[in-house]
Amino acid sequence: MxxxxxxxxxxxxxxxxxxxxxxxxxxxxxxxxxxxxxxxxxxxxxxxxxxxxxxxxxxxxxxxxxxxxxxxxxxxxxxxxxFAAMFAQRARHPLGILRKLLQQGNRVRRAYRNVAHHYDLDEWLFRRFLDRGMFYSCAYFERPEMTLEQAQEAKCRIIARKLCLQPGMRVLDIGSGWGGLAMHLAEHHGVRVDGLTLSREQLRVASEECTRRGLDDRVEFHLRDYREHQGRYDRIVSVGMFEHVGQPYYGAFFRQVDDLLGDDGVMLLHTIGRTNPPGTTNAWLRRYIFPGGYTPALSELTAASEPTDLMITDVEVWRLHYADTLAEWFRRFQEIRAEAAEHFDERFCRMWEFYLASCEGTFRHWDQIVFQVQLSKDRQTVPITRDYLCGD
Known part of the structure; x- marks a missing residue:
C-alpha cells in the first residue's frame, strides 16, 4: 500500500x-x-x-x-x-529462539558494548536535558504541577519505601546509572550502597559526584556486569536496567539476584514493560538507541523469577508517568538544541528528538508502561498491607 x-x-x-x-x-x-x-x-x-x-x-x-x-x-x-492497532498486530509475531539470541543475546562482552553505545555519550548531553540529579529513568508525578526534579525525588522516596530500608543495611544497585539513586539512599536512609554500571562515563561522573558529596565511605560504584558481581546484600534495587538484560538471560538475572540477596532480603525491580504479549523491539530504536534492548511482558518476568526462591510480593504499574517524563526531556532538549547541533551535528539532534518524542508516544498510545515489581524470600519481611507506602 x-x-x-x-x-x-x-x-x-x-x-x-x-x-x-x-x-x-x-x-x-x-x-x-x-x-x-x-x-x-x-x-x-x-x-x-x-x-x-x-x-x-x-x-x-x-x-x-x-x-x-x-x-x-x-x-x-x-x-x-x-497506527497503534496496526503496529500492535505486527509486533505480536513470536520471536524464534535464534532471532531472540541475535537481537537480545547479551553476553557479558556484548552487554558492555551495547551500554557504551548509548550511555557513554558525552556527559555534556545528559547534564542539559535531565534533572539536576541526573536520573535517566521514569519520574513519578504525584501531582501534575510537579517539576521534573520533584518527580524524580518522589520516585526515590517510593523506591525506598518498597525496599523497607533500615540504617546500616547493605544495598546493591544494579544499573546505577549516573549514581543519583544510590547517593539518595545513602544520604536519606543511612545505608551502604554498591552500584554497578557498564558505562565508563557514568562510572566517572557518579564517582566524582559521590566524592564531592562526601559519600565515599557509604557508596561505591563499580564497572561490572551483574553476572560478574559477588557479595551478600540486605536489599537489591534495579531501575531502568532490566530492559538491557535480554529475554534469553532473564533466568540468569533472577538466579543471580537470588544468590546475592540475603534470606530476609527485598528486591525492587523497576523496568519498562509492555501490556501486550511478548513481542519485538522496534528496529529503528534497536539500531540507533538501545541495541540489544527489549521491554518485557509481565508474564516473562514472572516465569523467569518463579524457579528461584524469590517471591513476588507487590506489583505496581505506572502508565503515563514516563510519557510525562519524556515530554519534559524533549522540552529541555529543544532548549539546548542549537548547542547540541554544534556539539554533535544535525543528524544526531534529529535522531535524539525523534527518540524522545516517539518513546513518549509509545507510553501515551501504544503498549509501553513501567512495572515496579517487589520480590522477597520471606513472606514476613514486607508488611502485609500497602499502608507503609503512603508515608511522608
Missing part, C-alpha cells in the same frame, strides 16, 4: 496535513489534535510505506521530511495514536 493509502485508511483521530514533494497538499482525518508534514522527496514516501516502523525515523534523521508549525511531537502524537 502507498503512504497516502495508509494515511487514508488509518488516520481518523485528529488532522494530519501533508505537503508533497510536488507542492500539492493532502489532508487526512479531522478535528484535533493537528499536525503537518513537509515531504521533500517522493522516495521518502515509498520508503515509509514499505517499512514505516523503521523508515519513519530513518528518513527524519536524514532530513527527508520536516514537521510543520505544530512540531515533531504533534506529528508523532497523531501518527502513533492512529
Amino acid at each position: 502507498t503512504l497516502l493509502g495508509l494515511l487514508e485508511e488509518y488516520v481518523r483521530d485528529g488532522t494530519l496535513r501533508l505537503e508533497l514533494p510536488d507542492g500539492s497538499r493532502r489532508e487526512f482525518g479531522s478535528g484535533t489534535p493537528q499536525a503537518s508534514i513537509h515531504l521533500h522527496d517522493a522516495a521518502v514516501m515509498r520508503r515509509i510505506a514499505y517499512d514505516p516502523g523503521f523508515e519513519f525515523g530513518q528518513t527524519y534523521m536524514e532530513g527527508g521530511w520536516d514537521p510543520g508549525q505544530h512540531g515533531l511531537r504533534a506529528v508523532l502524537d497523531i501518527t502513533m495514536r492512529n
Whole structure:
C-alpha cells in the first residue's frame, strides 16, 4: 500500500496535513489534535510505506521530511495514536529462539558494548536535558504541577519505601546509572550502597559526584556486569536496567539476584514493560538507541523469577508517568538544541528528538508502561498491607 493509502485508511483521530514533494497538499482525518508534514522527496514516501516502523525515523534523521508549525511531537502524537492497532498486530509475531539470541543475546562482552553505545555519550548531553540529579529513568508525578526534579525525588522516596530500608543495611544497585539513586539512599536512609554500571562515563561522573558529596565511605560504584558481581546484600534495587538484560538471560538475572540477596532480603525491580504479549523491539530504536534492548511482558518476568526462591510480593504499574517524563526531556532538549547541533551535528539532534518524542508516544498510545515489581524470600519481611507506602 502507498503512504497516502495508509494515511487514508488509518488516520481518523485528529488532522494530519501533508505537503508533497510536488507542492500539492493532502489532508487526512479531522478535528484535533493537528499536525503537518513537509515531504521533500517522493522516495521518502515509498520508503515509509514499505517499512514505516523503521523508515519513519530513518528518513527524519536524514532530513527527508520536516514537521510543520505544530512540531515533531504533534506529528508523532497523531501518527502513533492512529497506527497503534496496526503496529500492535505486527509486533505480536513470536520471536524464534535464534532471532531472540541475535537481537537480545547479551553476553557479558556484548552487554558492555551495547551500554557504551548509548550511555557513554558525552556527559555534556545528559547534564542539559535531565534533572539536576541526573536520573535517566521514569519520574513519578504525584501531582501534575510537579517539576521534573520533584518527580524524580518522589520516585526515590517510593523506591525506598518498597525496599523497607533500615540504617546500616547493605544495598546493591544494579544499573546505577549516573549514581543519583544510590547517593539518595545513602544520604536519606543511612545505608551502604554498591552500584554497578557498564558505562565508563557514568562510572566517572557518579564517582566524582559521590566524592564531592562526601559519600565515599557509604557508596561505591563499580564497572561490572551483574553476572560478574559477588557479595551478600540486605536489599537489591534495579531501575531502568532490566530492559538491557535480554529475554534469553532473564533466568540468569533472577538466579543471580537470588544468590546475592540475603534470606530476609527485598528486591525492587523497576523496568519498562509492555501490556501486550511478548513481542519485538522496534528496529529503528534497536539500531540507533538501545541495541540489544527489549521491554518485557509481565508474564516473562514472572516465569523467569518463579524457579528461584524469590517471591513476588507487590506489583505496581505506572502508565503515563514516563510519557510525562519524556515530554519534559524533549522540552529541555529543544532548549539546548542549537548547542547540541554544534556539539554533535544535525543528524544526531534529529535522531535524539525523534527518540524522545516517539518513546513518549509509545507510553501515551501504544503498549509501553513501567512495572515496579517487589520480590522477597520471606513472606514476613514486607508488611502485609500497602499502608507503609503512603508515608511522608
